[in-house]
Amino acid sequence: xxxxxxxxxxxxxxxxxxxxxxxxxxxxxxxxxxxxxxxxxxxxxxxxxxxxxxxxxxxxxxxxxxxxxxxxxxxxxxxxxxxxxxxxxxxxxxxxxxxxxxxxxxxxxxxxxxxxxxxxxxxxxxxxxxxxxxxxxxxxxxxxxxxxxxxxxxxxxxxxxxxxxxxxxxxxxxxxxxxxxxxxxxxxxxxxxxxxxxxxxxxxxxxxxxxxxxxxxxxxxxxxxxxxxxxxxxxxxxxxxxxxxxxxxxxxxxxxxxxxxxxxxxxxxxxxxxxxxxxxxxxxxxxxxxxxxxxxxxxxxxxxxxxxxxxxxxxxxxxxxxxxxxxxxxxxxxxxxxxxxxxxxxxxxxxxxxxxxxxxxxxxxxxxxxxxxxxxxxxxxxxxxxxxxxxxxxxxxxxxxxxxxxxxxxxxxxxxxxxxxxxxxxxxxxxxxxxxxxxxxxxxxxxxxxxxxxxxxxxxxxxxxxxxxxxxxxxxxxxxxxxxxxxxxxxxxxxxxxxxxxxxxxxxxxxxxxxxxxxxxx
Numbered sequence: 338x339x340x341x342x343x344x345x346x347x348x349x350x351x352x353x354x355x356x357x358x359x360x361x362x363x364x365x366x367x368x369x370x371x372x373x374x375x376x377x378x379x380x381x382x383x384x385x386x387x388x389x390x391x392x393x394x395x396x397x398x399x400x401x402x403x404x405x406x407x408x409x410x411x412x413x414x415x416x417x418x419x420x421x422x423x424x425x426x427x428x429x430x431x432x433x434x435x436x437x438x439x440x441x442x443x444x445x446x447x448x449x450x451x452x453x454x455x456x457x458x459x460x461x462x463x464x465x466x467x468x469x470x471x472x473x474x475x476x477x478x479x480x481x482x483x484x485x486x487x488x489x490x491x492x493x494x495x496x497x498x499x500x501x502x503x504x505x506x507x508x509x510x511x512x513x514x515x516x517x518x519x520x521x522x523x524x525x526x527x528x529x530x531x532x533x534x535x536x537x538x539x540x541x542x543x544x545x546x547x548x549x550x551x552x553x554x555x556x557x558x559x560x561x562x563x564x565x566x567x568x569x570x571x572x573x574x575x576x577x578x579x580x581x582x583x584x585x586x587x588x589x590x591x592x593x594x595x596x597x598x599x600x601x602x603x604x605x606x607x608x609x610x611x612x613x614x615x616x617x618x619x620x621x622x623x624x625x626x627x628x629x630x631x632x633x634x635x636x637x638x639x640x641x642x643x644x645x646x647x648x649x650x651x652x653x654x655x656x657x658x659x660x661x662x663x664x665x666x667x668x669x670x671x672x673x674x675x676x677x678x679x680x681x682x683x684x685x686x687x688x689x690x691x692x693x694x695x696x697x698x699x700x701x702x703x704x705x706x707x708x709x710x711x712x713x714x715x716x717x718x719x720x721x722x723x724x725x726x727x728x729x730x731x732x733x734x735x736x737x738x739x740x741x742x743x744x745x746x747x748x749x750x751x752x753x754x755x756x757x758x759x760x761x762x763x764x765x766x767x768x769x770x771x772x773x774x775x776x777x778x779x780x781x782x783x784x785x786x787x788x789x790x791x792x793x794x795x796x797x798x799x800x801x802x803x804x805x806x807x808x809x810x811x812x813x814x815x816x817x818x819x820x821x822x823x824x825x826x827x828x829x830x831x832x833x834x835x836x837x838x839x840x841x842x843x844x845x846x847x848x849x850x851x852x853x854x855x856x857x858x859x
Contacts, residue, residue, distance in 0.1 A: 489520020695746020
């Protein structure tokens with residue numbers, strides 16, 4: 338399978354697309370005005386205890402109060418709490434780690450926390466709708482091959498590593514190189530890794546923890562002690578495998594960041610990181626824009642007329658499978674239902690990853706009478722979902738043909754509005770004559786020459802309009818060049834509506850002609 342990562346870094350947001358055999362399977366979008374907070378470590382203050390919920394609200398300085406349940410404090414919480422108190426009481430000396438008893442499994446939060454108390458916490462779930470961030474007291478620092486557990490002492494190995502010999506090798510290896518005051522979880526990607534690589538990563542994570550402790554010493558109240566890596570690096574850490582054939586980046590700063598990370602974890606793969614400098618927007622070039630528009634609507638077509646209807650309620654997602662016009666005369670109704678359901682399962686597994694849907698998902702498959710067919714569909718869905726990194730649980734089909742899936746929700750489900758503003762009236766309800774559109778563009782030429790003093794620029798247009806302006810002989814584009822002597826270029830951009838346009842100078846900066854015209858008219 339060919340794997341590629343495409344990173345579209347813009348001024349206000351970053352979008353990261355994972356392609357498998359050119360097919361979009363994951364999309365991550367983040368506004369640069371809104372930081373990615375999962376993994377951040379804070380010194381927070383207990384704001385309110387909720388004995389009835391056996392939980393507490395913690396003030397970490399965010400807009401919404403964060404929430405922590407007793408069971409999320411972690412077995413080592415008493416040791417952590419004692420360590421934090423020692424650091425805050427004596428900020429000049431390094432405290433000794435004193436092992437405290439494990440937190441009782443059936444205890445009460447009012448016996449452990451007090452209102453106004455300082456507590457070190459880490460965000461495990463971003464704010465979703467009206468809910469604030471979800472916290473844990475089990476502090477961890479994630480690396481590529483391992484997860485460091487400060488103040489722990491155990492070494493655990495991912496159960497996905499099946500070889501018993503390799504599990505024993507990794508456990509002994511890590512135990513020999515780690516500090517006694519740290520626990521470690523060995524991730525699946527550490528399989529077959531050499532000691533030097535693991536040792537370097539372990540030292541790097543220990544340095545990050547030491548920075549957390551130094552920030553704790555300087556803290557005068559509620560504080561951010563450690564900020565998670567950038568969104569780009571955090572996704573790379575979770576997704577990156579030696580199977581990646583290319584990572585395409587359209588921003589020099591993001592490119593340098595990705596190169597630095599790849600050189601650190603896999604120097605031999607440094608050359609797969611490529612700086613994209615093509616004329617087309619990077620998502621247009623890799624056919625991602627078109628896939629986004631076709632995959633994020635309420636209706637998703639997947640095979641010869643069959644389609645899905647996807648709806649979201651407050652507490653769950655509901656997916657309805659429809660055969661549409663897709664039938665085969667040579668097949669019975671049962672055979673046709675099985676074929677459509679199997680294809681639908683593949684698209685649904687893709688959609689769950691793509692939209693990062695979490696919580697409860699209910700799927701209404703086409704009814705099948707044969708038990709063997711229902712079992713085949715259930716096993717097929719299990720196999721398809723095995724590639725999903727989010728924790729999930731799948732139940733067999735009920736007698737009504739419903740399949741229930743629970744999937745870990747860490748962030749809000751990704752929603753992309755695939756509707757477009759009316760390309761004729763732009764939402765106003767009134768439109769200029771479309772036949773005058775080229776005249777409207779031509780009117781901007783003199784303004785560009787007068788205000789910007791340039792004769793070389795590019796016009797971004799909808800692909801159909803761009804094709805029209807460049808078609809025929811002499812084309813409209815050629816007539817413009819001959820009439821004005823301008824170096825006019827036309828670039829098709831899939832994100833634009835039919836009668837939308839953008840003027841861009843030779844440096845790639847957009848010319849705000851409407852504002853300029855308004856200023857001249859005043």
